[in-house]
Amino acid sequence: MLPPELLKEGERQMTICNACRYCEGYCAVFPALELRRNFTKADLTYLANLCFDCRDCYYACQYAPPHEFAVNVPKLMAQLRTETYREFSWPAIFSGLFRRNALAVSLVTFSALAIILLLVWLVKGSGVLFGIHLGEGAFYRVVPFLAMTIPASIMALYGLTMLLGGALRFWRETQGHLSEVISISALWRATKDAFSLTYLKGGGAGCNYPDAAFAESRRWFHHLVFYGFLLDFASTSIAAFYDHFLGWQAPYPYLSWPVVLGTVGGIGLLIGTSGLLVLKWRSDRAPAEAQMLSMDVAFLVLLLLTSLTGLLLLVLRETAAMGILLVIHLAMVAGLFLTIPYGKFAHVAYRYAALVRYAIEQRRAQPGVS
């Protein structure tokens, strides 16, 4: 449930923005709100997920605190987003994981680590963990192939299914019909906007992030994280293909596709997540929302550790450190997959859904002026 006082505050601020409209050129939120006269829960949910938190509107706002109107759109939107992530997560019993997200994500990841470590210990004995394993199938001598792939697949499938369910509920809540999603042009525009992070460009100005100065760094770090993640995903898919269909077992040579893509992606993730963490550390807290910040940091740290352990595993795979590194890496991956629907990863689904809705809505509104 979105708290009624938050909805009321959202309506108050959006009404001020709608009467002003000076920020229209920064992002999608303002053209979207201008199509409305009232701001219901559905409208606010949609607008909040359309906001990329670039903060340009905050520093440009003639009504920002200490003005008595106290307009602070990025903070309001972040508050609404944490509430919508919670509201649409499933099963509802886990929605509390959003409340103290950093703690929850750490606990899930450390539990995964403890369980994997315990299982390896019990099944394989401690000698395996600290031994040197070389040649084809080396990783599977520590954690057997099926013990690695089956739980990982189940966790990823679980996470993605739950998230998709959330996105569908979000779509229904914001008064969308399922048939609308099948609009190729809207999907194309939304995909383009997502892949280029159009709304972190601030209408050409860049973001006011981490402070009032305009900068492009946030967008570039985010690109490194996003495309790094995609490369790592591609690397894993190719490795699975090699294993299933060609019968080639990991570890793969340094100049194989899985290793090259994984390494480039991993380095991208490492730089991107570190960069974003530094920016967050230095960022102005006035337009920020504490719960969202905690969620951001938890997700970024987990991604950072996943890529770091992955890269270390590559470098040290022929040493005695491999066993323990593999276990830690798998625990990080497990933590990442399990918290897909209960952490910052969720923004991917809701933001994309909001971008699709925006593309549909703006096309419809095109001929007339609001």
Next chain:
Amino acid sequence: MAEHKSPGDVLVVGGGNAGLCAAITARRAGARVLLLESATKDLRGGNSRHTRNVRAMHKAATAYLTGPYGEEEFWDDLMQVTGGETNEHLARMTIRASEELGEWMPANGVRWQGSLRGTLHLGRTNLFMLGGGKAMVNAYYNAAAKLGVEVAYESEVRELKMGDGEFLSALAICNGAEREFNAKAIVVASGGFEANIPWLKEYWGEAAENFIIRGTKHNQGQMLKELLRHDAKPVGNPRGCHAVALDARAPKFDGGIVTRLDSVPFGIVVNKEVKRFYDEGEDFWPKRYAIWGGLIAQQPDQIAYSVFDAKALPLFMPSVFPPVKAGSIVELAANLGLSPPALVAVVDEFNRAVRPGSFDPGSLDSCRTEGLHPPKSHWAKAIDMPPYYGYPLRPGITFTYLGVTVDEQARVIMQGDRPSKNIFAAGEVMAGNILGKGYLGGFGLTIGSVFGRIAGREAARYATS
């Protein structure tokens, strides 16, 4: 006693658009510049923080402007609003110089955007700042800091020391402490006196208590008062101010754009005695909104009520406060604190006088009243579709016209028509030279930018020669 600072070259008083343009230009010309801003850093920028576009001459359409806007058309527009109350020499010079703003402003960090929705009538003539006036002000402060302009916030100049028409020093209160600043030249860019209610009362009487000030509370006119005290030659009607109809629930100061109401042409307006007092449909709203502040200021208790029905609600830009809503005229009158039988009578009389016509908010249409006094000449439709709505209205003061006379070098002219050699003025404090009456959207910023740059250049030239 007052602490002395090492004398600088140029002292700029006021950190809005004009002052910033002056400071940046003077610094670029090699002068050491100190800018004093009376507001805190958060609320810096004077009334410029509420602006959104600048009117600029241009020969051809650009990515942000839909067509050309030449000197003669610009001049004609100015003549139309001022009725000739302008200094043609300075006005034409300003118009011509405005052509450079399209490049100069971005060179100092300002970005453009297409004209905002709902402001299409300005899409050809005015450049819109991305993010509006505060974003522009932020860009200028940033540019000024990079150039090495020194800025002091919460620093209000109280007194000017002058001798024989020459600036000697300025006494200011800086963060509560008294300080004296010497400089070889001074640029006064501290706005008008519209936030000084006692001063407004000298011309408007007690009515001024009920005025809402749309901009900063810092525009107290202290520098204007000081210059006039030292025999600067005044310009502009002292009683004159740009006054629009605002939502009566607006904050006393700094409400900016969002409290304006565009409902007037789509309904009727009555005063507290429930009498109509002016033709609500006389002309397009952008041409008429600026007379309604004055009209309301002349009504009892300086309050009026815009009344309309459900048909009219979607026809104008939403404003910040929801209208008072009711199922019947009787209920609406009660909610607005008006006499219900009187409002019913006025609405009935109006409805009976409405003649059939074809309604078109985009033209001076044929929907008008007959036999009604005052008439409603356009967009007259019976008020008969519930729910009914009402907004309480008050005069909202945007700026004042009284200022100091300047020459084309932005030098302040003293009594006897002698220009001061080291006192320059820019922005609202001298806008009355060019805009003696009326208003042209985005032209205040034009005057401030053009004269800010001239004042900065000339002050630096004097101070460094």
